[in-house]
Each structure stands twice: as structure tokens, then as C-alpha cells.
Amino acid sequence: MRPLSCLSVAAAMTARKAFLLLACAWTIALAAPVSSAAAASAATDGQGASRTVVLVTASWHRADHLNLAFRGVDVLTPTLDDLARRGVLFGDASTVAPSPRAAAAALMTGRPPPVTGVYDEETRLGDAAQTLAERFEAAGWFTCASLGERPLGEASGLLQGFQRSDAPSDVRRREARDVVQRALALLDEADGRDVFLWVHLGDAAWPHDPPQALLDDAYEPRDDPRDPRLKLPMPFLRALPLPYADITDRNWPWCRYKACIRALDAALAPLFETPRVLSGVTAYVGLQGMALGQSGLFYKAFGTAPEIAEVPLLVSAPDAPRGVRDPRPASVLDVGVTLLARAGLPVDGFPGRDLFAKGERDGDRFMLSEHAVSASLARGDLQLVIPLQPRKLPFLTDKRNMHQAMLFDVAADPLLEHDLLAPGDGDVVAEPRELGQRGLAMLTDLVTWLRVEPLEGWAEPGEPDPDEEALRAELGYAGRPLATLRPPWRPDGCPICRALKPR
Ligand SMILES: [Zn+2]
Numbered sequence: 001m002r003p004l005s006c007l008s009v010a011a012a013m014t015a016r017k018a019f020l021l022l023a024c025a026w027t028i029a030l031a032a033p034v035s036s037a038a039a040a041s042a043a044t045d046g047q048g049a050s051r052t053v054v055l056v057t058a059s060w061h062r063a064d065h066l067n068l069a070f071r072g073v074d075v076l077t078p079t080l081d082d083l084a085r086r087g088v089l090f091g092d093a094s095t096v097a098p099s100p101r102a103a104a105a106a107l108m109t110g111r112p113p114p115v116t117g118v119y120d121e122e123t124r125l126g127d128a129a130q131t132l133a134e135r136f137e138a139a140g141w142f143t144c145a146s147l148g149e150r151p152l153g154e155a156s157g158l159l160q161g162f163q164r165s166d167a168p169s170d171v172r173r174r175e176a177r178d179v180v181q182r183a184l185a186l187l188d189e190a191d192g193r194d195v196f197l198w199v200h201l202g203d204a205a206w207p208h209d210p211p212q213a214l215l216d217d218a219y220e221p222r223d224d225p226r227d228p229r230l231k232l233p234m235p236f237l238r239a240l241p242l243p244y245a246d247i248t249d250r251n252w253p254w255c256r257y258k259a260c261i262r263a264l265d266a267a268l269a270p271l272f273e274t275p276r277v278l279s280g281v282t283a284y285v286g287l288q289g290m291a292l293g294q295s296g297l298f299y300k301a302f303g304t305a306p307e308i309a310e311v312p313l314l315v316s317a318p319d320a321p322r323g324v325r326d327p328r329p330a331s332v333l334d335v336g337v338t339l340l341a342r343a344g345l346p347v348d349g350f351p352g353r354d355l356f357a358k359g360e361r362d363g364d365r366f367m368l369s370e371h372a373v374s375a376s377l378a379r380g381d382l383q384l385v386i387p388l389q390p391r392k393l394p395f396l397t398d399k400r401n402m403h404q405a406m407l408f409d410v411a412a413d414p415l416l417e418h419d420l421l422a423p424g425d426g427d428v429v430a431e432p433r434e435l436g437q438r439g440l441a442m443l444t445d446l447v448t449w450l451r452v453e454p455l456e457g458w459a460e461p462g463e464p465d466p467d468e469e470a471l472r473a474e475l476g477y478a479g480r481p482l483a484t485l486r487p488p489w490r491p492d493g494c495p496i497c498r499a500l501k502p503r
Contacts, residue, residue, distance in 0.1 A: 051194040052187075052280030053136070053343050054271070055335070057107065058264060059100035059149065060204035061286030063093065063310035065261045068325075075258045077265040079272055080314060083284055085323045087316025090330040090355060092363070094309045095288045099370040100149065101156050103287035104200070107332040108132050108158055110351035113368040114452050114488055117459025120371045121468060125157030128457030132336040132350075133161025136196035139345050144195065146183035148174045149202035151465045162198070164189065172467035176201045176267030183271055196343075199271065203264040204290065206298075206475065207243075210259035218262070219255035240298050241475050254292060279318060281342040285335055286311030298475075304367040304376035304385060305416045317342040320356055329363040330355050366449050372488035377446040383408045383416060384435075384442045386496070388450075388488055403496040407439050440499075447500055450489040 064071035068084045069091065097103045097113045105118040108131045113119035116129065125131075133143045144164040147153055153167030166182045168174045183199045190197075203210075210218075219225075230248040232240075240247055247253065268284075271277060289308045291297035313330055315338060316322070337352035347354070353361060365378040376385040385406045400406055406419040421434050435443060491497045 050190075050192050050276070051141070051343060052197070052276045053141075053195070053339055054197045054199065054277050054280065054282045055132075055339060056199045056201065056268065056271075056282070056284045057104060057287050058201045058204060058284070059103075059152075059287045060202075060206075060290045061261065061264075061312055062289040062292075062307060063286065063312050065258065066312045069312065073258075076262050079265045079268045080284060080312070083272060083282060083314045083316055084325075086278075087282070087314055087324075088321055088355075089325045090313040090315070091325050091327045093285070093311050093313035093330040093332075094365050094367075095286070095311050095332045096367055097370070098288045098304070098308050098367070100202070100287045101151055101158070102368075102370065103332055104152055104156070104158055105129075107285065107287070107335050109458075110333050110336045111455075112333060112366060112449070114450050115455055115458075117454035119368050119488065121151055122462050122464045124155060124460050124462035125160070126457045126460040127157070127160060128455070129157070129160065130350075131158075131161045132339065133159075133196060133198065135161075135336075135340055135345060135350060136194075136343070137161045137163065139194075139343075141194040141196050142190045144186040144190065145198040145200070146179050146186055147198075147200040148176060148179040149200060149205070151468050152200055152202075155462055155465065157460070157462070172465065172471075173202045173205065176203045176264045180267050180271045184274065187274065187276065195276075201264050201267070203267075204257065204260050206241075206290075206471070208253075208256035208260045210256065210263045214259040214262050214266075215256065218259040219252060223249065225249045225252035240293075243474075244298075250293065253298065257290070257292060281317040281339060282315070283335055283339060284312065284314045285332055286313070287332065304369055304374065304378075304383070306378075306410060306414050309365060309367055309378070315339075315342075315355065317356075326355070328361045329365070330361070331365075364445070366446065368450070368488055372486070375446060375450055375488060377442050377449070378410060379438075379442055381409055381411045382438065382442065383410045384439060384446060385416065386443070386446065388490075401494070402492060403494045405435060405439070405443055405496060407435065443496065444500060447489060451487070454487070 063069060064073045065075045065077070066080055067075055067077045068081050068089060095103045096106045097119055099119070099121050101121050102113050102119045105116045105125045106112055108125070109116055109129055116125065117123065118125050137143045143162045145159060145162045145167070147165070147167035150168045150172050152158055153165070153169065159165045159167070164186055166186065179199060179201060183197060186197060187195065225247050227248055232248055232250055240253070244253065272282065289310055291307060311332065313335070320342065334352040334355050337347050337350050338355040340347045340350055341354045341356065363379070366376070368375045372388050374385055374387050376383055385408070387400050387402055387404065390402050405421065407421050408416045408418065409420060410416070
């Protein structure tokens with residue numbers, strides 16, 4: 001474990017300098033797992049009275065936009081850095097779904113989208129679902145939520161198990177400062193009781209309208225984002241949504257995003273400095289990343305590329321390691337059981353891996369894209385993607401027919417632009433034998449992951465949010481919902497289907 005003082009020094013430097021000095025020094029050691037009994041006594045407010053567990057989720061927060069992630073992005077996140085110093089930063093954390101509601105449903109249940117049946121923004125999590133909040137509620141805790149995005153509110157089914165909640169109903173989004181103020185009021189309401197608080201922030205979602213002061217800090221006010229002497233490179237050019245179509249400075253969209261992350265970070269400070277939160281258990285997790293131009297997409301999370309899949313994940317808890325970076329794979333699916341264990345509650349029957357347990361963790365990264373357009377499995381340096389919709393749809397996976405696998409070398413091609421199975425014009429039909437032994441094993445595992453029986457009553461048809469729809473239309477998300485409440489894997493007798501053993 002690294003002493004705190006070293007990290008404090010690191011914080012005073014730029015991320016880049018700190019990376020050079022400390023990349024090797026920031027150890028990967030993890031202390032012995034904390035026993036439930038120890039966690040139970042430790043999660044109290046210092047007077048041995050009540051326990052506090054705070055879960056903060058943020059949609060659209062990329063893993064590289066965290067100062068202490070040292071991923072080469074110069075971004076200021078002092079509040080989250082402080083949480084990292086008090087706890088563990090999981091350096092290889094990922095989501096299972098690119099839409100906020102689907103990812104939140106997975107996090108709250110510990111189960112992936114094919115099992116919950118929630119893999120878009122229209123489906124709601126049914127009352128039959130067993131959620132993290134219900135676990136806390138059943139244990140007698142006060143459960144409450146303050147949410148910054150309406151699509152995750154009442155209509156989503158995600159609030160089951162919460163005795164009190166404060167989510168916007170008139171506006172689509174509330175800014176982080178407001179959400180945190182309301183969260184603090186809920187904490188006051190908890191008074192002397194054990195409390196599980198969920199705070200959700202949507203400030204990193206497009207459109208990016210951060211406070212002017214933060215924006216001026218991120219982007220030199222004298223620079224002109226529409227400078228006619230500049231020219232956007234091609235993928236950026238066709239990617240920016242209409243209101244920004246005349247932007248010529250490629251730094252401008254990034255700076256706005258960074259300023260939003262900074263606003264979100266600053267807003268969390270009063271919550272994280274509250275004594276009962278400081279002495280309790282706190283987790284911060286991004287629900288999904290965001291495309292920011294390189295792949296020819298902006299502000300979206302269509303596919304399953306690392307920029308979408310990788311998220312920040314931080315957990316602090318009394319008696320847990322402090323200021324440690326854990327390089328082992330971690331998933332949003334693991335957050336629920338990790339929090340139950342830290343709270344000293346029974347974890348039986350709740351899926352996921354306790355992130356504080358010793359031992360190796362499997363690095364397979366499964367993901368189902370929104371509306372089940374495609375699914376992917378990243379394993380080692382390879383990522384396999386299978387389109388799950390007929391070809392007529394105007395999506396990225398349109399290069400291939402339904403079920404015709406694509407294979408990518410993620411290390412060399414993190415944006416998944418060069419399909420190893422289609423070195424030519426991309427218009428070939430992949431046969432299973434082209435995948436090779438490793439690829440075929442991945443295909444089998446991915447299809448097995450996809451064709452589980454969804455749990456009865458866990459997914460229900462819901463109403464699309466009108467403002468959400470309008471935003472998406474502006475961003476160029478195509479068409480209407482496609483696969484709501486349909487199984488993501490539908491056999492069609494193609495070469496891939498014929499090669500796979502029946503279930
Ligand atoms: Zn097929």
C-alpha cells in the first residue's frame with residue numbers, strides 16, 4: 001500500500017508528471033479482505049451508532065477522465081482524487097451496457113442485461129427484480145435516492161426498494177450541485193438510522209453546458225472554436241451534431257466535456273466531506289463512457305469500444321485499503337455485492353464478485369449494446385463483436401449481416417476500426433472457421449452469455465422519455481426502439497448459428 005503523503009504530492013503535480021514518477025510506485029497490493037463483522041463495526045458514524053453506504057453513479061463518465069487514472073488526459077478531479085486516496089481505485093473497470101438505464105439496472109441487480117432484460121432506455125426494471133436497495137431495506141436500513149436524470153427515475157423501475165427518492169419529473173436533468181443538496185437533505189432525514197443513499201449524476205451527458213468559469217478554465221476564452229484557419233480532421237467533421245457543425249477546433253468539444261466532469265467532481269465535495277459519509281462506505285462508478293470524436297461519433301455510446309466500456313470505479317470503506325490502485329478487472333456487476341459486504345450484510349444470492357476479496361479475477365468483458373444491436377466479448381487483446389440485428393438498419397455494425405462476427409485487436413485498434421476478418425472492403429461473409437480456435441471459443445462464450453433465459457417479470461415495457469427522444473434525434477440516433485423485450489439472440493440458421501451447439 002502507498003502512504004497517503006506520496007499521493008498528496010502527486011496531486012500537486014500534473015497528471016502527466018505524476019504518472020512518470022509514480023506509475024511504478026503506486027503499488028497494486030491489496031490488504032486482506034475485510035470480514036463482514038469488521039466492516040459492520042467499521043461502517044458506523046464514529047459513535048458506533050449508525051452505518052452509512054453511499055453509492056454515486058454518473059452516466060457518460062469515461063475512465064480516462066479521472067486525474068488519478070493517469071490515462072494521459074489532463075483533467076482536474078480533486079474530489080474523486082481524494083476518494084481514491086481514502087480508498088481503492090479500480091484501474092480496469094468496465095460496464096456491461098452503454099445506456100444509463102441498462103447499466104444501472106445491471107449494477108442494482110448484479111445481473112447482466114440478457115438476464116435483466118433491460119437493455120435500452122425504454123424498458124423498465126420490473127417489480128419482480130431483486131435489487132440492492134431492497135437488500136438494504138430488508139435489513140432495516142433507511143434507503144433513499146437523489147437522482148439527476150429523469151429517465152433513471154420513477155419510470156425506470158430502478159427506485160424499487162427506496163423508501164424516499166428525489167428525482168426530476170418536470171425537467172430531464174438536474175445539475176449535480178442541486179442533486180447533492182437534495183442528497184444531503186435525505187441524509188439529514190435518516191437521522192440516527194443506518195442509511196443507504198444512491199446519488200446519480202447526469203452532468204456528463206450531452207449537451208455539455210458547464211458553468212462558464214469552469215469552461216473558461218478548460219478552454220482559453222480568447223481562442224475561437226470556429227477559427228476559419230483551423231480544419232477538423234475527417235472523422236470529427238462528420239461526427240459533430242448539428243448545433244456544432246461549424247466548429248473547427250477539435251479541442252473545443254473535449255474541453256467542454258472536461259469542464260462538465262470538473263463541475264460534477266466539485267459538486268460532490270460537500271457530500272464526501274459530511275462526517276457520516278467520511279466514516280462510512282462510499283462508491284463512485286461511471287455507468288458508461290462516451291464517444292468523443294475519434295471513432296467518427298460524438299456524445300454517443302453506440303457500440304462496445306473501450307472508450308464506451310471503460311468507466312471510473314472507486315470504493316472507500318473503513319478498514320479497507322487506502323490510496324491503492326487495484327489493476328484487476330472489475331465490473332459494474334460487482335459493485336452491489338461489494339457494498340453489501342462492506343456494510344456487513346449477508347451477500348448470499350446476490351450475484352457479482354466482492355472487489356475486496358483476494359485472488360485473480362476473470363478479465364472477460366461482455367457487453368450488450370443498446371437495443372441489442374450488437375454484443376461483444378473482449379478477452380485479452382481480442383474483441384469479438386456480433387451484430388444482432390438484420391442488416392437494413394443504419395448502424396455501425398451494418399458492415400456485416402446478423403451474427404456475422406467481427407474480430408478486433410483491441411491493443412492496436414482501440415476504436416475497433418479494423419476488422420481482422422475483413423481485411424478488404426468489409427463486405428465478406430465470415431465463416432466460423434475464419435475465427436480460429438480462440439475466436440470460436442469467444443463466439444461460443446458470447447452466445448452462451450446472450451441466450452440465457454431472462455428472469456420472469458424483471459423487464460417490462462415502459463414509456464420513452466420525450467425529452468430523451470428529442471436529444472437523441474438531435475444526436476442522430478436512428479429510428480425507433482428495436483428490440484425491446486425480445487431476446488437478444490435469435491437463431492436464423494446462418495453459418496454461425498449452424499456451427500454453434502444447440503443450447
Ligand atoms: Zn445466425
